[in-house]
Amino acid sequence: MFKPVVQEEVSGCGIASAANILGKTYQEMKAIANAMDIYAEDELLWSDTRYVRRLLGHAGVETSVDETPFESWSALPDLALLAIKHHQENGKDFWHWVVFKRLEGKAFVLDSASYLPSNIRTDFDEMQPRWFIEIKGV
Template identity: 55%
Template sequence: MEAVIQEETSGCGIAASAALAGVPYPDAKRMANSLGIHAEDKALWSDTRHVRTLLSAFQISTSPVETSFESWESLPDTALLAIKWRLEEDRAFWHWVVFIRRDGDACVLDSRKSLKSHVRQDFWRMKPKWYIEVFN
Protein backbone atom coordinates (compact mmCIF):
# COMPACT_ATOMS: atom_id res chain seq x y z
CA MET A 1 0.00 0.00 0.00
CA GLU A 2 1.30 3.45 -0.89
CA ALA A 3 0.40 6.95 0.21
CA VAL A 4 -1.76 8.97 -2.18
CA ILE A 5 -1.39 12.75 -2.08
CA GLN A 6 -4.56 14.83 -1.83
CA GLU A 7 -5.05 17.35 -4.61
CA GLU A 8 -7.53 19.58 -2.76
CA THR A 9 -7.26 21.07 0.71
CA SER A 10 -10.15 18.93 1.95
CA GLY A 11 -9.38 15.85 -0.16
CA CYS A 12 -7.87 13.74 2.61
CA GLY A 13 -10.84 11.34 2.71
CA ILE A 14 -10.61 10.77 -1.03
CA ALA A 15 -6.83 10.30 -0.82
CA ALA A 16 -7.12 7.85 2.10
CA SER A 17 -9.73 5.87 0.17
CA ALA A 18 -7.48 5.89 -2.91
CA ALA A 19 -4.56 4.53 -0.86
CA LEU A 20 -6.73 1.73 0.54
CA ALA A 21 -8.11 0.90 -2.92
CA GLY A 22 -4.71 1.09 -4.59
CA VAL A 23 -5.81 3.65 -7.18
CA PRO A 24 -4.50 7.12 -8.12
CA TYR A 25 -6.16 10.20 -6.65
CA PRO A 26 -7.87 11.24 -9.93
CA ASP A 27 -9.55 7.81 -10.18
CA ALA A 28 -10.79 8.00 -6.59
CA LYS A 29 -11.98 11.57 -7.15
CA ARG A 30 -13.94 10.50 -10.24
CA MET A 31 -15.57 7.67 -8.29
CA ALA A 32 -16.34 10.02 -5.39
CA ASN A 33 -17.85 12.65 -7.69
CA SER A 34 -20.03 10.01 -9.37
CA LEU A 35 -21.38 9.21 -5.87
CA GLY A 36 -22.08 12.87 -5.12
CA ILE A 37 -19.00 13.22 -2.93
CA HIS A 38 -16.87 16.31 -3.58
CA ALA A 39 -13.66 17.45 -1.90
CA GLU A 40 -15.04 20.98 -1.68
CA ASP A 41 -17.78 19.74 0.68
CA LYS A 42 -16.53 20.23 4.24
CA ALA A 43 -18.75 17.33 5.32
CA LEU A 44 -16.08 15.08 3.79
CA TRP A 45 -13.93 15.78 6.83
CA SER A 46 -16.63 16.12 9.45
CA ASP A 47 -18.78 13.07 8.66
CA THR A 48 -17.78 9.42 8.20
CA ARG A 49 -20.64 8.63 5.80
CA HIS A 50 -18.85 9.93 2.70
CA VAL A 51 -15.64 7.95 3.21
CA ARG A 52 -17.63 4.81 4.06
CA THR A 53 -19.67 5.22 0.85
CA LEU A 54 -16.54 5.68 -1.26
CA LEU A 55 -14.78 2.70 0.30
CA SER A 56 -17.89 0.57 -0.23
CA ALA A 57 -17.85 1.54 -3.93
CA PHE A 58 -14.29 0.18 -4.03
CA GLN A 59 -15.61 -2.99 -2.32
CA ILE A 60 -13.65 -2.27 0.85
CA SER A 61 -15.42 -3.18 4.09
CA THR A 62 -15.18 -1.16 7.28
CA SER A 63 -16.40 -1.49 10.81
CA PRO A 64 -19.85 0.09 11.22
CA VAL A 65 -18.64 2.00 14.30
CA GLU A 66 -15.94 4.47 15.22
CA THR A 67 -13.71 3.25 18.05
CA SER A 68 -11.96 5.55 20.50
CA PHE A 69 -8.19 5.57 20.13
CA GLU A 70 -6.47 3.89 23.07
CA SER A 71 -2.93 3.18 21.88
CA TRP A 72 -0.98 2.52 18.70
CA GLU A 73 -0.45 -1.08 19.79
CA SER A 74 -4.17 -1.75 20.15
CA LEU A 75 -5.05 -0.60 16.62
CA PRO A 76 -6.12 -3.20 14.07
CA ASP A 77 -3.70 -3.90 11.20
CA THR A 78 -5.54 -1.48 8.89
CA ALA A 79 -7.54 1.53 10.01
CA LEU A 80 -8.68 4.99 9.02
CA LEU A 81 -7.58 7.39 11.75
CA ALA A 82 -9.09 10.75 12.61
CA ILE A 83 -6.19 13.03 13.57
CA LYS A 84 -6.04 16.80 14.05
CA TRP A 85 -9.56 16.55 15.51
CA ARG A 86 -11.11 19.90 16.47
CA LEU A 87 -14.40 21.71 16.93
CA GLU A 88 -15.31 24.66 14.72
CA GLU A 89 -18.63 26.33 15.43
CA ASP A 90 -19.81 23.21 17.31
CA ARG A 91 -18.94 20.94 14.37
CA ALA A 92 -16.18 18.32 14.53
CA PHE A 93 -13.47 18.31 11.86
CA TRP A 94 -10.46 16.05 11.39
CA HIS A 95 -7.82 14.90 8.95
CA TRP A 96 -8.07 11.36 7.58
CA VAL A 97 -4.94 9.17 7.52
CA VAL A 98 -4.42 5.45 6.97
CA PHE A 99 -2.73 3.29 9.62
CA ILE A 100 -1.18 0.02 8.44
CA ARG A 101 0.75 -2.71 10.23
CA ARG A 102 2.48 -5.43 8.22
CA ASP A 103 4.82 -8.04 9.68
CA GLY A 104 5.08 -6.06 12.91
CA ASP A 105 6.04 -2.78 11.20
CA ALA A 106 3.54 0.07 11.51
CA CYS A 107 3.21 3.39 9.73
CA VAL A 108 0.69 6.07 8.87
CA LEU A 109 0.05 7.11 5.27
CA ASP A 110 -0.67 10.84 5.36
CA SER A 111 -1.94 12.55 2.20
CA ARG A 112 -1.16 16.13 3.22
CA LYS A 113 0.66 17.71 0.27
CA SER A 114 3.14 19.78 2.31
CA LEU A 115 4.76 16.83 4.10
CA LYS A 116 8.33 15.85 3.21
CA SER A 117 7.44 12.20 3.72
CA HIS A 118 3.93 10.81 3.43
CA VAL A 119 4.88 7.60 5.22
CA ARG A 120 4.98 8.59 8.87
CA GLN A 121 6.28 6.86 11.97
CA ASP A 122 6.36 9.92 14.23
CA PHE A 123 3.51 8.49 16.27
CA TRP A 124 4.16 10.78 19.25
CA ARG A 125 3.23 13.80 17.08
CA MET A 126 -0.11 12.49 15.90
CA LYS A 127 -3.05 12.69 18.24
CA PRO A 128 -5.73 10.28 16.96
CA LYS A 129 -9.19 10.77 18.42
CA TRP A 130 -10.78 7.60 17.02
CA TYR A 131 -10.52 5.13 14.17
CA ILE A 132 -12.53 2.97 11.79
CA GLU A 133 -11.25 -0.57 11.27
CA VAL A 134 -10.74 -1.51 7.62
CA PHE A 135 -11.13 -5.17 6.73
CA ASN A 136 -8.79 -6.64 4.13
Protein backbone atom coordinates (compact mmCIF):
# COMPACT_ATOMS: atom_id res chain seq x y z
CA MET A 1 0.00 0.00 0.00
CA PHE A 2 2.06 2.96 1.26
CA LYS A 3 3.92 4.08 4.34
CA PRO A 4 1.92 6.50 6.49
CA VAL A 5 3.62 9.53 7.98
CA VAL A 6 4.20 9.33 11.74
CA GLN A 7 4.35 12.52 13.76
CA GLU A 8 7.79 13.31 15.11
CA GLU A 9 6.54 15.60 17.87
CA VAL A 10 3.91 14.90 20.52
CA SER A 11 1.73 17.71 19.13
CA GLY A 12 2.53 17.20 15.43
CA CYS A 13 -0.65 15.39 14.35
CA GLY A 14 -1.89 18.31 12.21
CA ILE A 15 1.41 18.53 10.33
CA ALA A 16 1.55 14.74 9.92
CA SER A 17 -2.06 14.59 8.70
CA ALA A 18 -1.35 17.26 6.08
CA ALA A 19 1.76 15.28 5.04
CA ASN A 20 -0.35 12.11 4.73
CA ILE A 21 -2.81 13.93 2.46
CA LEU A 22 -0.14 15.63 0.35
CA GLY A 23 2.28 12.70 0.05
CA LYS A 24 5.12 14.50 1.84
CA THR A 25 7.41 13.45 4.66
CA TYR A 26 6.97 14.86 8.14
CA GLN A 27 10.12 16.95 7.78
CA GLU A 28 9.02 18.37 4.40
CA MET A 29 5.61 19.32 5.79
CA LYS A 30 7.11 20.73 8.99
CA ALA A 31 9.43 22.99 6.94
CA ILE A 32 6.45 24.26 4.92
CA ALA A 33 4.41 24.78 8.10
CA ASN A 34 7.24 26.61 9.88
CA ALA A 35 7.72 28.89 6.86
CA MET A 36 4.02 29.78 7.26
CA ASP A 37 4.49 30.46 11.02
CA ILE A 38 2.70 27.21 11.93
CA TYR A 39 4.47 25.20 14.61
CA ALA A 40 3.65 21.83 16.19
CA GLU A 41 4.22 23.33 19.64
CA ASP A 42 1.39 25.83 19.09
CA GLU A 43 -1.68 24.33 20.73
CA LEU A 44 -3.85 26.13 18.17
CA LEU A 45 -2.74 23.52 15.63
CA TRP A 46 -4.87 20.98 17.48
CA SER A 47 -7.59 23.28 18.78
CA ASP A 48 -8.36 25.38 15.68
CA THR A 49 -9.03 24.14 12.15
CA ARG A 50 -7.61 27.19 10.36
CA TYR A 51 -4.02 25.96 10.57
CA VAL A 52 -4.46 22.65 8.76
CA ARG A 53 -6.75 24.38 6.27
CA ARG A 54 -3.97 26.91 5.57
CA LEU A 55 -1.40 24.13 5.12
CA LEU A 56 -3.61 22.27 2.69
CA GLY A 57 -4.75 25.44 0.91
CA HIS A 58 -1.12 26.45 0.40
CA ALA A 59 -0.73 23.23 -1.62
CA GLY A 60 -3.86 23.99 -3.64
CA VAL A 61 -6.08 21.53 -1.78
CA GLU A 62 -9.67 22.57 -1.20
CA THR A 63 -11.42 21.71 2.05
CA SER A 64 -15.06 21.95 3.08
CA VAL A 65 -15.88 25.35 4.55
CA ASP A 66 -17.27 23.98 7.81
CA GLU A 67 -16.75 21.00 10.03
CA THR A 68 -19.43 18.37 9.53
CA PRO A 69 -20.65 16.35 12.53
CA PHE A 70 -19.68 12.69 12.27
CA GLU A 71 -22.67 10.40 11.75
CA SER A 72 -21.20 7.15 10.44
CA TRP A 73 -18.11 5.76 8.73
CA SER A 74 -20.11 4.93 5.61
CA ALA A 75 -21.34 8.53 5.32
CA LEU A 76 -17.81 9.96 5.16
CA PRO A 77 -16.41 11.26 1.87
CA ASP A 78 -13.51 9.30 0.33
CA LEU A 79 -10.96 11.66 1.91
CA ALA A 80 -11.41 13.60 5.13
CA LEU A 81 -9.62 14.99 8.16
CA LEU A 82 -11.18 13.59 11.32
CA ALA A 83 -11.13 14.99 14.82
CA ILE A 84 -10.78 12.12 17.32
CA LYS A 85 -9.87 12.06 21.02
CA HIS A 86 -11.93 15.21 21.51
CA HIS A 87 -11.61 16.73 24.96
CA GLN A 88 -11.75 20.07 26.71
CA GLU A 89 -9.14 21.83 28.79
CA ASN A 90 -10.15 25.00 30.61
CA GLY A 91 -13.25 25.22 28.40
CA LYS A 92 -11.27 24.95 25.14
CA ASP A 93 -11.74 22.12 22.63
CA PHE A 94 -8.78 19.93 21.64
CA TRP A 95 -8.51 16.85 19.44
CA HIS A 96 -6.16 14.56 17.57
CA TRP A 97 -6.07 14.86 13.76
CA VAL A 98 -6.28 11.70 11.63
CA VAL A 99 -6.96 11.11 7.93
CA PHE A 100 -9.81 8.94 6.68
CA LYS A 101 -9.37 7.38 3.23
CA ARG A 102 -11.48 5.12 1.10
CA LEU A 103 -9.63 3.48 -1.79
CA GLU A 104 -11.28 0.96 -4.09
CA GLY A 105 -14.10 0.55 -1.57
CA LYS A 106 -11.77 -0.14 1.36
CA ALA A 107 -11.84 2.32 4.25
CA PHE A 108 -9.00 3.00 6.68
CA VAL A 109 -7.59 5.75 8.88
CA LEU A 110 -4.05 7.08 8.81
CA ASP A 111 -3.27 7.88 12.43
CA SER A 112 0.13 9.51 12.90
CA ALA A 113 0.46 8.71 16.63
CA SER A 114 3.92 7.23 17.20
CA TYR A 115 2.79 4.82 19.94
CA LEU A 116 0.47 2.79 17.70
CA PRO A 117 1.49 -0.71 16.56
CA SER A 118 0.18 0.22 13.08
CA ASN A 119 -0.55 3.69 11.75
CA ILE A 120 -3.08 2.28 9.28
CA ARG A 121 -6.19 1.70 11.38
CA THR A 122 -9.41 -0.17 10.74
CA ASP A 123 -10.54 -0.39 14.37
CA PHE A 124 -13.33 2.08 13.66
CA ASP A 125 -15.28 1.47 16.88
CA GLU A 126 -12.30 2.61 18.94
CA MET A 127 -11.82 6.04 17.33
CA GLN A 128 -15.12 7.85 17.94
CA PRO A 129 -14.74 10.91 15.66
CA ARG A 130 -16.51 14.12 16.66
CA TRP A 131 -16.57 15.79 13.22
CA PHE A 132 -14.73 15.90 9.90
CA ILE A 133 -13.47 18.23 7.19
CA GLU A 134 -13.91 16.99 3.64
CA ILE A 135 -10.78 17.11 1.48
CA LYS A 136 -11.48 17.81 -2.20
CA GLY A 137 -9.42 17.57 -5.35
CA VAL A 138 -6.56 15.36 -4.20
